[in-house]
Amino acid sequence: MLVARVLVGVTGGIAAYKACELVRLLVKSGHDVMPLITPSAEHFVRARTFFALARRAAGDDPYPHLTQADLLVIAPATANTLAKLAHGLADNLVTEAALAHRGPVLAAPAMNPRMWAHPATRANVETLRERGVDIVGPGEGDTGEGEWGIGRMAEPEEIFRRCRELLGETDTLRGRRVLVTAGGTREPLDSVRFLGNRSSGRMGVALAEEARKRGADVTLLAANLSVPPPHGIEVVETPTAQAMLDAVRAHADADLVLMAAAVADYRPRNELQDKRAKDGDVWQVTLEPTTDILRELGSRRENGQVLVGFAADHGEQGLARAREKRVSKGVDLVVFNDVSRGDIGFDAPENEVVLLGAESEQRIDRAPKDRIAAAIVEKAEELLRERA
Numbered sequence: 001m002l003v004a005r006v007l008v009g010v011t012g013g014i015a016a017y018k019a020c021e022l023v024r025l026l027v028k029s030g031h032d033v034m035p036l037i038t039p040s041a042e043h044f045v046r047a048r049t050f051f052a053l054a055r056r057a058a059g060d061d062p063y064p065h066l067t068q069a070d071l072l073v074i075a076p077a078t079a080n081t082l083a084k085l086a087h088g089l090a091d092n093l094v095t096e097a098a099l100a101h102r103g104p105v106l107a108a109p110a111m112n113p114r115m116w117a118h119p120a121t122r123a124n125v126e127t128l129r130e131r132g133v134d135i136v137g138p139g140e141g142d143t144g145e146g147e148w149g150i151g152r153m154a155e156p157e158e159i160f161r162r163c164r165e166l167l168g169e170t171d172t173l174r175g176r177r178v179l180v181t182a183g184g185t186r187e188p189l190d191s192v193r194f195l196g197n198r199s200s201g202r203m204g205v206a207l208a209e210e211a212r213k214r215g216a217d218v219t220l221l222a223a224n225l226s227v228p229p230p231h232g233i234e235v236v237e238t239p240t241a242q243a244m245l246d247a248v249r250a251h252a253d254a255d256l257v258l259m260a261a262a263v264a265d266y267r268p269r270n271e272l273q274d275k276r277a278k279d280g281d282v283w284q285v286t287l288e289p290t291t292d293i294l295r296e297l298g299s300r301r302e303n304g305q306v307l308v309g310f311a312a313d314h315g316e317q318g319l320a321r322a323r324e325k326r327v328s329k330g331v332d333l334v335v336f337n338d339v340s341r342g343d344i345g346f347d348a349p350e351n352e353v354v355l356l357g358a359e360s361e362q363r364i365d366r367a368p369k370d371r372i373a374a375a376i377v378e379k380a381e382e383l384l385r386e387r388a
């Protein structure tokens with residue numbers, strides 16, 4: 001999952017104003033939010049407010065999103081909406097989404113305490129719980145009508161925390177700075193041509209997203225990505241090996257560095273300023289080595305930084321070389337993938353890797369890159385904990 005897509009359903013209660021804060025928190029932490037605002041919710045807060053907070057155009061069509069979300073959260077969920085959900089009615093965008101959506105559903109009820117205590121509401125909530133709907137709140141306090149009792153919507157922060165839990169997000173890297181390199185560098189030959197490689201950046205982007213999900217402050221050094229970078233993280237464009245080196249040096253104090261980018265080992269010695277015209281002659285290019293960034297980091301490392309490198313090589317011999325490289329470059333973990341196989345790795349959505357550590361080796365079976373990323377970050381987190 002690149003960025004979690006969250007449907008935020010707002011139904012007609014005074015607590016609708018608190019849903020604005022929920023949308024803001026979700027967007028700020030990198031989630032892709034689609035607001036679903038019922039006509040009665042519009043009596044309290046205009047739909048355009050939610051769309052602005054979600055950074056969407058006011059007229060954005062919600063229908064394509066109904067079946068593609070990772071989470072549906074309904075806040076506030078009125079007694080009326082709970083009743084409709086319990087019986088499968090689909091008379092507005094929120095209740096339609098509830099039927100169309102296949103994933104976790106979180107409801108934050110908000111109503112007058114007598115409505116919450118009524119056997120009809122109790123039965124509806126029970127039905128929804130049995131069906132797997134997650135209910136957050138309501139809490140005790142003042143209600144909109146000036147009564148005291150249970151019926152007040154849970155606070156936006158609490159709903160937000162529960163959303164993150166349901167999306168499998170944790171805080172295990174909270175307060176940690178994580179630097180990720182992704183993509184493939186391009187070394188200019190002249191004003192239009194370059195020497196490049198096939199790396200799409202998918203693996204690095206998945207790693208950045210995984211670290212973000214775990215609460216880290218993530219910086220992504222992006223070299224010519226062919227996939228969009230995740231939301232909610234700092235992105236620095238580093239198209240060449242030199243730009244990558246400079247940016248890594250500027251961020252070298254990170255707690256965890258994941259070097260997934262395919263950085264050129266050689267670059268043309270002379271970059272032609274203009275475009276080289278075709279003249280029928282042989283074009284000879286001299287290549288000079290670039291700085292091995294990973295090696296430099298490995299040799300200068302201080303403060304318990306965890307350093308993860310990648311090795312793309314062929315077969316068992318490649319695996320042996322990757323083991324040696326881990327030691328010679330002073331790296332904690334090398335992620336080996338076998339590029340002799342055409343179906344995984346470079347420019348593919350799936351990968352299969354071996355995690356080479358000082359004490360252990362772990363084979364991660366073929367899986368989508370986000371799952372591979374989770375295994376890598378999990379292992380790196382373990383190393384960070386050991387250092388602490």
Ligand code: CTP
Pocket residue numbers: 181241259260261262263264265290291292293294295308309310311312313325
């Ligand atoms: N790397 C780097 N700086 C470079 C080249 C590579 O930091 N100039 C990093 C990559 O980001 C990756 C790892 O080093 O994490 C790959 O190591 P490398 O020695 O380039 O491995 P291969 O290209 O697989 O093998 P080799 O060049 O030894 O054939």
